[in-house]
Amino acid sequence: MTTPFPIRPRLLLGPGPSPVADRVLEALSRPTVGHLDPQFLAVMDDVNERLRRTFGTSNALTFPVSGTGSAAQEAALANVVEPGDKVVIGVNGVFGGRLAEMARRMGCDVVTVEEEWGRVFSPDRLIEVLGRHPDARVLAVVHAETSTGAWQPLEDLGTYVSGTDTLFLVDTVTSLGGVPVEVDRNRIDVAYSGTQKCLGVPPGLAPLTFSHRAMARIRSRRQPCQSWYLDAALLAAYVGEGSERRYHHTAPINMMYALHEGLVAVEEEGLEARYGRHLDVGRRLQAELVERGFELFAQEGHRLPQLTAAALPGGRDEAPLRRALLDRFDIEVGGGLGPAKGRIWRVGLMGAGATHENVDRLLAAIDELLD
Amino acid sequence: MTTPFPIRPRLLLGPGPSPVADRVLEALSRPTVGHLDPQFLAVMDDVNERLRRTFGTSNALTFPVSGTGSAAQEAALANVVEPGDKVVIGVNGVFGGRLAEMARRMGCDVVTVEEEWGRVFSPDRLIEVLGRHPDARVLAVVHAETSTGAWQPLEDLGTYVSGTDTLFLVDTVTSLGGVPVEVDRNRIDVAYSGTQKCLGVPPGLAPLTFSHRAMARIRSRRQPCQSWYLDAALLAAYVGEGSERRYHHTAPINMMYALHEGLVAVEEEGLEARYGRHLDVGRRLQAELVERGFELFAQEGHRLPQLTAAALPGGRDEAPLRRALLDRFDIEVGGGLGPAKGRIWRVGLMGAGATHENVDRLLAAIDELLD
Numbered sequence: 001m002t003t004p005f006p007i008r009p010r011l012l013l014g015p016g017p018s019p020v021a022d023r024v025l026e027a028l029s030r031p032t033v034g035h036l037d038p039q040f041l042a043v044m045d046d047v048n049e050r051l052r053r054t055f056g057t058s059n060a061l062t063f064p065v066s067g068t069g070s071a072a073q074e075a076a077l078a079n080v081v082e083p084g085d086k087v088v089i090g091v092n093g094v095f096g097g098r099l100a101e102m103a104r105r106m107g108c109d110v111v112t113v114e115e116e117w118g119r120v121f122s123p124d125r126l127i128e129v130l131g132r133h134p135d136a137r138v139l140a141v142v143h144a145e146t147s148t149g150a151w152q153p154l155e156d157l158g159t160y161v162s163g164t165d166t167l168f169l170v171d172t173v174t175s176l177g178g179v180p181v182e183v184d185r186n187r188i189d190v191a192y193s194g195t196q197k198c199l200g201v202p203p204g205l206a207p208l209t210f211s212h213r214a215m216a217r218i219r220s221r222r223q224p225c226q227s228w229y230l231d232a233a234l235l236a237a238y239v240g241e242g243s244e245r246r247y248h249h250t251a252p253i254n255m256m257y258a259l260h261e262g263l264v265a266v267e268e269e270g271l272e273a274r275y276g277r278h279l280d281v282g283r284r285l286q287a288e289l290v291e292r293g294f295e296l297f298a299q300e301g302h303r304l305p306q307l308t309a310a311a312l313p314g315g316r317d318e319a320p321l322r323r324a325l326l327d328r329f330d331i332e333v334g335g336g337l338g339p340a341k342g343r344i345w346r347v348g349l350m351g352a353g354a355t356h357e358n359v360d361r362l363l364a365a366i367d368e369l370l371d
Numbered sequence: 372m373t374t375p376f377p378i379r380p381r382l383l384l385g386p387g388p389s390p391v392a393d394r395v396l397e398a399l400s401r402p403t404v405g406h407l408d409p410q411f412l413a414v415m416d417d418v419n420e421r422l423r424r425t426f427g428t429s430n431a432l433t434f435p436v437s438g439t440g441s442a443a444q445e446a447a448l449a450n451v452v453e454p455g456d457k458v459v460i461g462v463n464g465v466f467g468g469r470l471a472e473m474a475r476r477m478g479c480d481v482v483t484v485e486e487e488w489g490r491v492f493s494p495d496r497l498i499e500v501l502g503r504h505p506d507a508r509v510l511a512v513v514h515a516e517t518s519t520g521a522w523q524p525l526e527d528l529g530t531y532v533s534g535t536d537t538l539f540l541v542d543t544v545t546s547l548g549g550v551p552v553e554v555d556r557n558r559i560d561v562a563y564s565g566t567q568k569c570l571g572v573p574p575g576l577a578p579l580t581f582s583h584r585a586m587a588r589i590r591s592r593r594q595p596c597q598s599w600y601l602d603a604a605l606l607a608a609y610v611g612e613g614s615e616r617r618y619h620h621t622a623p624i625n626m627m628y629a630l631h632e633g634l635v636a637v638e639e640e641g642l643e644a645r646y647g648r649h650l651d652v653g654r655r656l657q658a659e660l661v662e663r664g665f666e667l668f669a670q671e672g673h674r675l676p677q678l679t680a681a682a683l684p685g686g687r688d689e690a691p692l693r694r695a696l697l698d699r700f701d702i703e704v705g706g707g708l709g710p711a712k713g714r715i716w717r718v719g720l721m722g723a724g725a726t727h728e729n730v731d732r733l734l735a736a737i738d739e740l741l742d
Contacts, residue, residue, distance in 0.1 A: 005417075005631065007410055009402040016621060020403045028625060029400035031380040032391045032573045034703045039378055046376075066575070067438040067600065070620040074600045102599045196621055202403045204437070204575050204623030226597055228473045229438065229445045247708070249441040250387060250567055252575030254399060255626070260376065332405045337618070 010326070011353075013362055014334035015146045015307060016174070017196035017203055018350035020258075024201055027261035028254050035251045043260050044251070048239065050263035051207050054176060054199075054271065055191060057183035061215060061232060063239040064205035064259060066252050069173045069194030072206030074102055075230035076192045079210070080138060080167055080217050083107030087138040088129055088166075090121045094147035094337050095171050099140050106226060111136065117339055118148045118309070120302045123156035136166045137217075138190075144175035146197075147337045149298040149309035149346065151179070158187030167214055173197060176207060177266055178278045178306040178350055189214040195255075198278065198306055200351025201262035204255040262351075279305045281354045285347065286310075288363055292370070297344050306354065308347045309340065313370065318345055321369055329365040381697070382724075384733055385705035386517045386678060387545070388567035388574055389721035391629075395572055398632035399625050406622045414631050415622070419610065421634035422578050425547060425570075425642065426562060428554035432586060432603060434610040435576035435630060437623050440544045440565030443577030445473055446601035447563040448511070450581070451538055451588050454478030456508040459500055459537075461492045461523075464516035465708045466542050474511075477597060482507070488710055489519045489680070491673045494527035507537045508588075509561075515546035517568075518708045520669040520680035520717065522550070529558030538585055544568060547578060548637055549649045549677040549721055560585040566626075569649065569677055571722025572633035575626040633722075650676045652725045656718065657681075659734055663741070668715050677725065679718045680711065684741065689716055692740055700736040 012019045033040050044063075052062045065072040077099065081087060087108045089100045092115035103110045113129050115121050121141065130136055139161055143152050154170060161168040167189040172181045176191075178198030183191050189211040195201035210218065210232060218225075218232050225231040229249065237246040266274060282305025286296060293313030296303060312318050318335055322345060325331045334346035349358065383390045404411050415434075423433045436443040448470065452458060458479045460471045463486035474481045484500050486492050492512065501507055510532055514523050525541060532539040538560040543552045547562075549569030554562050560582040566572035581589065581603060589596075589603050596602040600620065608617040637645060653676025657667060664684030667674060683689050689706055693716060696702045705717035720729065 005414060007401045007404060007414075007628070010404050010408060012403065012405060014405055017403050017405060017624060025400040025403075025625075029396040030378045032383070032388050032396075032567075033378060033381050034383060034385055034388060035574070037381065037697070037703065043376060043378075067442060068621050068623060070600045071438060071442075074598060098599065105595055105597055105599055194621065196403075202623065202625040203406070203621040204626050224476055226476055227445060228469065228476055229441045250439050250565065250574040252439060252573065252623075252626070253388060254396075254573040254629075255575055255623070257378070258625075326408070332408065 008330065011331045011358060011361060013347050013349065013353060013358060014332045015346045015348050016194065016350065018198070018200055018348055019353040020200060020202055021265060021352045023265065024258050024261045028202065028258040030254065030257050032253050035253060036245060036247065040253060041245060043256055044239065047256060047260050047263060050267065054263065054266060055181055055183045055207070055209050056185060057209055059183065059209045059211055061236050062209040063235065065208050065230065066249060067206055068203045069206045071230065072192035072208045073099065073171065074227070075208055075232070076169055076190045077102050078106060078227050078230055079225050079232040080169070080190060080214055081106055081108050082222055084109060085137040086111060086133060086135055087140060088113065088133055088136045090115065090126060090141040092119060092121065092148065092150060093117050093142065093145035095142045095145060099171065118150055118297045119299045120150050120152045123153060126157060127160050130164070130166060134164065138167045138169050140169040142171040143181065144172065144179070144304050144307065146174045146307055148340065149304050149307045151302045151304045154186040154188065162187040167217060174304070174307055177274065179275055179304065183209060195259055195262065198350045199262045199266065201258050204252055205259050278349065278354045281349050281356055281359060282306055282308060284356065285349060285359050288359065292366065297340065306348060306350045309344050310347070311344050318342060324369055325365055331362060331365055379701065382702045382729060382732060384718050384720065384724060384729060385703045386717045386719050387565065387721065389571055389719060390724040391571060391573055392636060392723045394636065395629050395632045399573065399629040401625065401628050403624050406624060407616060407618065411624060412616060414627055415610065418627060418631050418634060421638065425634065425637060426552055426554045426578070426580050427556060428580055430554065430580045430582055432607050433580040434606065436579050436601065437620060438577055439574045440563070440577045442601065443563035443579045444470065444542065445598070446579055446603070447540055447561045448473050449477060449598050449601055450596050450603040451509060451540070451561060451585055452477055452479050453593055455480060457482060457504060457506055458509040458511060459484065459504055459507045461486065461497060461512040463490060463492065463519065463521060464488055464513065465518035466513045466516060466544070470511050470542065489521055489668045490670045491521050491523045494524060497528060498531050501535070501537060505535065509538045509540050511540040513542040514552065515543065515550070515675050515678065517545045517678055519711065520675050520678045522673045522675045525557040525559065533558040538588060545675070545678055548645065550646055550675065554580060566630055566633065569721045570633045570637065572629050575623055576630050649720065649725045652720050652727055652730060653677055653679060655727065656720060656730050659730070663737065668711065677719060677721045680715050682715050689713060695740055696736055702733060702736055
C-alpha cells in the first residue's frame with residue numbers, strides 16, 4: 001500500500017540537522033499513544049530529568065517545547081519580558097539578531113550591543129553596558145553562534161548578572177550536548193536549545209529551562225505571556241511532576257520518544273566523553289581545513305569545535321562547490337548567512353556526526369572538488 | 372545498543388491522537404535530510420499541494436506550522452489581528468474559549484458570543500452580532516468542537532462575512548480529513564488544523580491556510596506579527612514556491628515525511644469515500660451507545676460522526692471506567708472538559724481509527740465493563 005517517495009540519505013555535516021542514529025529513528029516510529037497516557041507521561045518525565053543533567057541544572061521547569069529551536073527561543077524571551085521592559089542583547093551573528101527582533105516584536109525597549117561577526121563579546125564590555133542600564137530586565141547572548149562558529153564565554157557574565165535584578169538568557173541551540181553548557185554553574189536563568197544539533201535527534205522539539213529567579217519573574221508578571229502556546233505557567237501544569245496533569249496541548253508524542261532515545265545515547269557515552277569527542281574531531285577538521293587554504297571565520301581561541309565556519313581557499317565562490325558536494329558526494333554543508341553569505345561554508349560535526357571517519361570523508365571530497 | 376522503553380500499543384479512540392497506520396510510522400523513520408535539501412523541499416511542496424486539495428482551497432499560502440494544533444491556532448489569529456482590533460468569537464466549548472483567550476493576550480477587543488456547550492450557533496445569531504459590530508476584524512468559530520462533538524454549519528456565515536471587511540476564521544482541527552471543510556466554497560479566510568485527528572498522523576505539525584483577503588490583511592499590517600516564529604510573511608518566503616527559499620527555521624523534517632504519507636493515504640481513499648466512512652462508522656457508534664443508555668451530548672442534527680461526546684448510563688462516574696478501559700482493554704477514550712468534566716466520555720473514530728472493527732471492539736469492552 002505504501003507509496004514511497006525516495007529519500008536519498010545524506011551525510012549531514014551542515015549547521016543542522018545533524019546525522020540521526022538508527023536507534024533514534026527506530027524510537028521515533030514506536031506506536032503513538034495518547035498525551036495523557038501514563039506510559040507517555042513516564043517518557044516525558046524521564047526526558048525532563050535527562051535534560052536537567054545535560055543542561056547541568058536542577059531547575060524544576062526543564063522540558064522540551066513543542067516546536068523547533070526558534071519556538072523555544074521565542075518561549076524563552078516571551079515568558080520573562082513584558083511590553084516596555086528593557087533588554088540588553090549581544091548581536092554578533094544571525095541568532096543574536098533574531099533575539100533582538102523577537103524582543104522588539106514583544107514591545108521591549110531593546111538595547112543591542114554589536115560585535116563583529118565571528119568575534120565574541122568580552123564580558124567586561126557587556127558588564128559595562130549593563131552598568132549603564134541597571135534597569136535591564138534581561139541580558140541575552142548566544143553561547144554557540146551557528147552563523148559564525150563563535151563560542152561565547154559565559155561564566156563572568158553569569159556571575160555579574162546573578163548579583164543584579166537582570167536575568168541571564170542564553171541561546172544554547174548549537175552547544176547543548178556538544179560543549180559544556182552548565183546552566184547552574186554559569187548562573188544562567190533561561191536557556192534553550194534544539195534537538196537537531198549536538199543531541200542528534202530530528203528537529204521538532206526544543207529543550208528549555210527556567211531558573212528559580214526566572215520562575216519568580218514569571219509568577220510576578222503584570223499581564224500574561226503574549227503567547228498562550230508558549231506560556232510557561234500553563235505548560236508547567238502539564239509537564240510538571242505535580243499531582244494532576246492538566247491538559248494544555250497535544251505534545252508531539254513520537255518526537256518525544258526520539259528525544260528520549262537521543263538523551264539515553266548522550267548519557268551512555270557520558271557528557272565528558274562526548275565533549276571530548278566533539279573537541280577532538282572539530283579541532284582536527286579545523287587544522288586540516290587551514291592546511292588546505294581555508295580561512296577560519298571565528299576568532300582564534302573562541303572557535304566552536306562542533307561548528308566550523310571557513311572561507312574557501314582563494315576566494316572561490318562557495319555555492320557551486322557546496323552544490324557539487326551534495327550532488328556528487330551526498331554530503332551536506334551549510335553556506336554563509338548575512339555578511340558571510342557567498343564566502344563561507346559552515347561545517348557541523350555534531351552529535352552522531354562528530355567522527356574522524358566523517359572528517360576523512362569530507363576531506364577526501366574537498367580534495368577532489370578543489371583539485 | 373538500544374535501551375528500549377516499552378510502549379504498549381493502545382487502540383486510540385479518544386479525541387486525538389488517532390491511530391497511526393504503519394505506513395505513516397514507516398515514513399516517519401526515513402533518513403533525516405536538511406531543511407534546504409532539494410529532496411525535502413520537494414516533499415514540502417507536495418505536502419502543501421495535497422493540503423490544498425484536502426482543505427478544498429486554491430490558497431497559495433497553505434502549509435503545516437511547525438508545532439501542534441494550538442500553534443496553528445495561535446498563528447491563525449496572530450497574523451490577522453493587531454492590538455486593539457475587535458474580534459467576534461463564538462464560544463460553545465473549550466476551543467472557542469481558547470481562541471478568545473489567545474485574542475485577549477494579543478491585545479484584541481474581544482466580543483464573545485456564548486452558546487451552551489454541545490449546541491451550535493445559529494448563523495442568524497452570529498450575523499446579528501456582526502451587524503452590531505461592523506468594525507469586527509475577525510469572526511472566529513470552531514467547525515468541530517472537540518470538547519463537545521458539536522458540528523458547526525459554516526456556509527451562511529461565510530457567505531455573509533465575505534460581503535464585509537470581517538475575516539472568517541475557522542478551527543478545523545478535528546474536521547479536516549473527516550468531514551468536508553471546503554475552505555473556498557465556505558468562503559473561509561483562515562483555517563487551521565492538526566495532524567493527529569482525522570489525518571491519522573502523529574502530532575507535531577499543524578496545517579494552516581490563508582485566503583487572498585487574509586493575505587491582503589497580513590500585507591497591510593501596521594506592525595509586524597507579535598510572533599516571529601509564526602509570522603506568515605516570513606514563513607511564506609520559506610514555504611512558498613518562489614525562486615529563492617529563504618531560511619526561516621528548521622522544519623520538523625521527519626514529521627513532514629509522515630504528514631506526506633498520511634495525505635497520500637487520504638487521497639488514495641478519496642475524500643468523499645473517507646467522509647462516507649467517518650459518517651457511517653460514527654453514526655453506528657452513536658446509535659449503539661444510545662441503545663446502551665448513553666446520552667449523546669451534542670445537539671441533535673449537529674453531531675460530528677468522528678467525535679462523539681456522551682454521558683454514561685445512569686450517571687455513572689466516568690473516570691474509573693475510562694481507566695479500566697485503558698488498563699484492561701488497552702483502549703483510550705477521552706474524559707470531559709470544563710462543565711462536562713466527570714460526566715462524559717469523548718470517543719473519537721478518526722482517520723485510520725474509523726472502522727467498524729474498532730466500534731465492535733469498543734462496544735464489547737463497554738458491555739463487559741458496564742455489566
